[in-house]
């Protein structure tokens with residue numbers, strides 16, 4: 001997988017919950033419906049109403065998941081609230097076989113695991129302008145309880161700590177103004193030569 005044309009190298013998007021990853025991705029997929037593909041993860045959690053196998057997730061049993069993991073099928077995997085989640089090499093290949101660039105939304109632990117593989121992606125970190133703005137966005141989204149917001153903020157600190165280590169990410173995008181952040185994200189996704197933003201101090 002390491003000799004792909006630059007545009008087909010997978011693009012790993014990471015950043016704290018609520019920073020705007022889904023918002024940026026939705027815009028990109030809407031503007032370029034044929035250029036990009038999102039990797040469909042495997043999970044052992046039960047499908048929610050309306051979810052289809054192979055679309056939002058590949059839904060598998062615990063036994064099947066563990067067997068796949070044993071075989072080395074996953075680029076990265078993790079357990080959250082009692083369920084396993086993983087990204088398989090196969091799903092990334094399926095996107096690439098269609099001539100599309102595969103975009104993966106991965107949390108910090110997964111990024112560490114991917115660094116140990118030969119996937120050879122581009123790493124892009126989406127940063128909030130400040131921790132205060134991240135807290136406000138999570139509240140304004142209205143999808144989380146206060147306890148869940150606190151949990152996400154604690155995890156956000158880990159994401160940010162990791163992003164501060166040298167050479168973890170190829171690009172940083174500060175999602176301050178959404179239109180500005182999207183323009184930069186689009187250029188990076190299209191493989192254009194840009195330098196990206198600087199990581200803010202994020203110590204507020």
Ligand SMILES: Nc1ncnc2c1ncn2[C@@H]1O[C@H](COP(=O)(O)OP(=O)(O)OP(=O)(O)O)[C@@H](O)[C@H]1O
Pocket residue numbers: 015016017018019020021022023024137138140141175176177178179181
């Ligand atoms: N630049 C911005 N300025 C203000 N609000 C924004 C900006 N970008 C995104 N938002 C809003 O912030 C909230 C969180 O965004 P989004 O759901 O895309 O985050 P996420 O990183 O995908 O989170 P998760 O990892 O939890 O899915 C949404 O309500 C979104 O509309």
